[in-house]
Amino acid sequence: MNILDKIISDKRKEVALRKQLIPVSQLEQSVLFDRKSPSLAQALRDSDTGIIAEHKRRSPSKQVINHNLNVQDVATGYESAGACGMSVLTDGKYFGGSLDDLLLARAASNFPLLRKEFMIDEYQILEAKAYGADVILLIAAVLSQSEIRSLSEFAKTLGMDVLLEVHNLEELQKSIMPSLDMLGVNNRNLKTFEVSLDISKNLSAEIPDEFVKVSESGISTIEAIKELRPFGYQGYLIGENFMKTDDPGASATEFIHKLR
Numbered sequence: 001m002n003i004l005d006k007i008i009s010d011k012r013k014e015v016a017l018r019k020q021l022i023p024v025s026q027l028e029q030s031v032l033f034d035r036k037s038p039s040l041a042q043a044l045r046d047s048d049t050g051i052i053a054e055h056k057r058r059s060p061s062k063q064v065i066n067h068n069l070n071v072q073d074v075a076t077g078y079e080s081a082g083a084c085g086m087s088v089l090t091d092g093k094y095f096g097g098s099l100d101d102l103l104l105a106r107a108a109s110n111f112p113l114l115r116k117e118f119m120i121d122e123y124q125i126l127e128a129k130a131y132g133a134d135v136i137l138l139i140a141a142v143l144s145q146s147e148i149r150s151l152s153e154f155a156k157t158l159g160m161d162v163l164l165e166v167h168n169l170e171e172l173q174k175s176i177m178p179s180l181d182m183l184g185v186n187n188r189n190l191k192t193f194e195v196s197l198d199i200s201k202n203l204s205a206e207i208p209d210e211f212v213k214v215s216e217s218g219i220s221t222i223e224a225i226k227e228l229r230p231f232g233y234q235g236y237l238i239g240e241n242f243m244k245t246d247d248p249g250a251s252a253t254e255f256i257h258k259l260r
């Protein structure tokens, strides 16, 4: 079993338990449930820098990235840096995150928040909304075409944006559908952890223009973004490069300033 299969098999068990713990009716009572979600796709279209900054304490590929930060400080730091939005890892077992991280980020900021999670069930989308997310991630490598369709259409009924992540042409071709807002190309292979910006470069021409193109993972320099821009990318998802520092907000501020 590769790491992605393992994560998904654990996730199925986790979601089954969560459903028993907190019923949907309770999620729907969250004061955040009726909040209007700002659009990350629109923020990226309107931006000349396009940074989505991520909160990630650890990962299966890098082990510990940073365990000494306060997620609220990171959120305010990223927002004042001029990031278009923030991605908050909520998986606990492999990434050290939680839904409480999302809630705290929400309490500290007003910009679009992405729930970074391995989504397999509508229940997780309801959780995302209830804990203050505006955007969900769907990973084509672990979902069938009909699952992508039903999950993305469900998110749209809640007024959320959908970022669909692919890593190869086959995943992209099965996924293109009108209920998606952004197409993200993950430069990291989630099965082997190998990273290459060529993945974004090679797939860009196959992404229809109506979707905002996002390049994800392994981006740590201004040069990388300048290389990717001519391929039509308007969004850049950056985690480790900011999170490995003592002050991710300050690091994002400097990065975004240099991009302008």
Ligand SMILES: O=P(O)(O)OC[C@@H](O)[C@@H](O)c1c[nH]c2ccccc12
Binding pocket: 054, 056, 116, 117, 139, 165, 186, 216, 217, 218, 219, 237, 238, 239, 240, 241
């Ligand atoms: O830390 P990086 O290399 O800048 O990567 C950020 C983000 O793209 C990465 O965390 C990510 C992309 N897709 C994912 C899916 C699940 C978990 C994590 C991810």
